Amino acid sequence: MPIENDPEQTGQSTSSAKGAIAYYVSAHGYGHGVRSCDVIKAINRLYSRISITVVSNLPVSFFENRLESGTNLYRGGSFDVGMVQLDSIRADVAATLAKVEALYAQRDKLIAQEIAFLERACIGLVAADIPAIPLEAAALAGIPRIAVGNFSWDWIYSAFVERDARWGELVRCFEHGYGKADLLLRLPFSADMHSFRAAEDVPLVASPGRNRRAELASLAGCREDKRWVLLSFTSLDWSNDALDNVEKLTEYEFFTVLPLRFLRKNIHPIKREQVPFADVVASVDGVLSKPGYGVVSDCVVNRKALLYAERTDFAEYGVLVEAIRKYLKHSHIPAERLYRGELCPALDLLWNCPDPPLSLKGGGAEIAAQRIAAFLS
Incomplete structure (x- = not known):
């Protein structure tokens, strides 16, 4: 576990004293956005002094609908592709490869762009669910960085390497980026996430709704x-x-x-x-x-x-x-x-199906919020 006040272990610089988080959210479907909103909402509630800029290509209205605090800021940005979908259950692997290649052809430019943003906005910590490029930018800027997720894109894309060798280099790019994270907050239903140097399991991140x-x-x-x-x-x-x-x-x-x-x-x-x-x-x-x-x-x-x-x-x-x-x-x-x-x-x-054999503990949003805030201290 990283020591919060040890810059060598945390990647922490003097800028980490700034009480601001850039929270990067994949726009691959709404699942990443939903759970990110639960974590952000917990940070807003438990640590009102911390300002958050949400960086995502999901609609701002989606975040505003789920987040109660009006203090969060929003910035457009896309740093992963996910899977190109034919519809909600069918993926287009060839189109995905073309889009990921195009994105990573701009990798150096995007990293430089994000370093400039992080410094300009006085960001003290980067959280990512779960693009890799922002983690690389934060590392080069000397800012602590935490990943949140139950899978990573290197694992998803590795299944396609046998079909097309071009996937191999892209998988290695994601592995490199994820390796820059100080910590992975690993959610339930997780896959192999070996690219991360350190990981902590957190309970389910989800909030029950109200029957209306x-x-x-x-x-x-x-x-x-x-x-x-x-x-x-x-x-x-x-x-x-x-x-x-x-x-x-x-x-x-x-x-x-x-x-x-x-x-x-x-x-x-x-x-x-x-x-x-x-x-x-x-x-x-x-x-x-x-x-x-x-x-x-x-x-x-x-x-x-x-x-x-x-x-x-x-x-x-x-x-x-x-x-x-x-x-x-x-x-x-x-x-x-x-x-x-x-x-x-x-x-x-x-x-007529039987009830499930097991139950699952919640409360992951609050635990994730506490770990993220600790890295910002």
């Missing part, structure tokens, strides 16, 4: 006495025939969170600004989604059943399915049935 079923029924103009299912996807390629099949499930009310919208009588779009995502999860009977840290965590803390479809070309899938089997009432729907809108058999199975 009556309010949602009024907003959507639907009935409370039916089964409610949240369609938790950023995008989903449903044909008219598939939507016809879903609309025939008259015993169900389905919900989406904008921008996902389908114009059918029993599918209701919800604005995050009206009802936060966690509250939607808390209000429904079950969730239909692909395995991702955010949705799995939200289902765990809200004790909701999860119907999941397989994801292609995403190494995290197996790790998350293992977690689903331990901690959630769950069932699987084959992707081809999902795309045809043939949901009824799998949903029937979901309601």
Whole structure:
């Protein structure tokens, strides 16, 4: 464990006395943003003197909707690609390679750009979930740096090296960047994260929502006495025939969170600004989604059943399915049935599944906030 006052161990310079954090958040889906908001919210609550600049290409409205404090600052910036998605469950590996290569061709420029920002903004600590370039910039600036996550991009991309050798050099770039972190705060459902020099496990980072079923029924103009299912996807390629099949499930009310919208009588779009995502999860009977840290965590803390479809070309899938089997009432729907809108058999199975064998402790946001604040001291 690094000694807080030892510059050689922490990478700490005189600038670390500054009470400001730059929190870099991957824009690969909303899962990174959701858990980062929980940690940032805990810092805002426990350490009001610490100012935070959130750096991400996720919409500012997303962060403002989840963060109560009006003191946080926001800055656009993209320092990783994640996976290019055909939709929420299918990835385009070739397009991902092209985008990662293009990003890392600008690596030196981006590092120099971030060093200038960190110095100009008097940043005393960098947190990253979980791009690597900001960690490299912080190291060169002599600023403490902490990574937060349950997987890293070097691990995800290493699965593609056998398909195309160009991935090898990119994996090594990420390994190098992650090696600059002083500490990894490793979240549950974690994969091999060997690139980090030091790691501490923290409990689940997720906040339970508030059941607002009556309010949602009024907003959507639907009935409370039916089964409610949240369609938790950023995008989903449903044909008219598939939507016809879903609309025939008259015993169900389905919900989406904008921008996902389908114009059918029993599918209701919800604005995050009206009802936060966690509250939607808390209000429904079950969730239909692909395995991702955010949705799995939200289902765990809200004790909701999860119907999941397989994801292609995403190494995290197996790790998350293992977690689903331990901690959630769950069932699987084959992707081809999902795309045809043939949901009824799998949903029937979901309601009759046994309760999960294990539970999972929460409180990770507060613990992560305390460790981050300690490095800033």
